[in-house]
Amino acid sequence: MTTNSTYTYQQIARAIEHLTANFREQPSLNELADKANLSEFHFQRLFTEWAGVSPKKFSQYLTLEHAKNKLRSGAPLIDVAHESGLSGTGRLHDLFVTIEGVTPGQFKQAGSGLVLSYGLFDSPFGRYVLGAINGKIALLHFLNDVDEPETILKIAWPEATLRNEPDVIKPLADQIFPVMGEFSQLPTKPLPVLLRGSVFQLKVWEALLKIPEGQLASYDQIAEAIGQPTASRAVGTAIGSNPVGYLIPCHRVIKKTGLFGGYRWGSDRKQAMLGWEAARVDQ
Structure with a gap:
């Protein structure tokens, strides 16, 4: 893990904060990229490199319904x-x-x-x-x-x-x-x-x-x-x-x-x- 990874997280975290607060409105890629102070292209690439999935897929993991399903299917x-x-x-x-x-x-x-x-x-x-x-x-x-x-x-x-x-x-x-x-x-x-x-x-x-x-x-x-x-x-x-x-x-x-x-x-x-x-x- 390089020092750059912490800076990457700080950029991604700003977008996640906005995504979490507004996931019901499904923020656009441009909107999220703007929060991370990146171009759409670089934000998409950086986010996918960090999370392993696209911002759109990631937003599905932050929904209330997803959380409820995970609670219901939890470990014994x-x-x-x-x-x-x-x-x-x-x-x-x-x-x-x-x-x-x-x-x-x-x-x-x-x-x-x-x-x-x-x-x-x-x-x-x-x-x-x-x-x-x-x-x-x-x-x-x-x-x-x-x-x-x-x-x-x-x-x-x-x-x-x-x-x-x-x-x-x-x-x-x-x-x-x-x-x-x-x-x-x-x-x-x-x-x-x-x-x-x-x-x-x-x-x-x-x-x-x-x-x-x-x-x-x-x-x-x-x-x-x-x-x-x-x-x-x-x-x-x-x-x-x-x-x-x-x-x-x-x-x-x-x-x-x-x-x-x-x-x-x-x-x-x-x-x-x-x-x-x-x-x-x-x-």
Whole structure:
């Protein structure tokens, strides 16, 4: 992923924002290209290169009806309720993600002396900071213009010593996002993720891994899956505090009405992810 990919996403994101707000009116190619500050020809080419589908096809993935259909045909998340323990392995799009969960109490007992290596990288959804502890991904946070990466890392892992070592964790970053247009690219080895949270949070985050790429789940479905069907509001709070964006796919949870709802890293980015994943599944 090159630095140019972040600029590409910024251009595409402006068009997606307009497309999402006006999909019922089916904005013209010229209208979308104007939002991206590109000619129609270059916008069509750039958008198709980024998404794998045309802007018109992408807009179909952002409709309310499409979202409702995906909710109805979602994965059997209730199976998660029958699994014991906090740790497990889930298949996530074309990646294997292995979770290790620790509660704050457990972490406090063994938290001293930890080193958190981090670096800044580009993705199809903009720039992000990636942090790892002992070779395990401990944070993936998408950045906006005012974010301070070290502040974000310190809030998430206050006891850890920070080291700016992008070369050390680049092998992890290289496995997270496929190269632009390489929809069949597979990882070379499992991606280990270290999550620090309450027992309830860990159960919610683990449940998210059961949502296949291209599918959606509601907050109620996640609550039911963890065996607490009346806790949908608490589930929403736990989802909103997910420290590992994209890999723990909180972007795949939407309202039961089919509306996409908010997202920790911006609703436009959430919609970009959902449309991008839908296009990958259709390949």
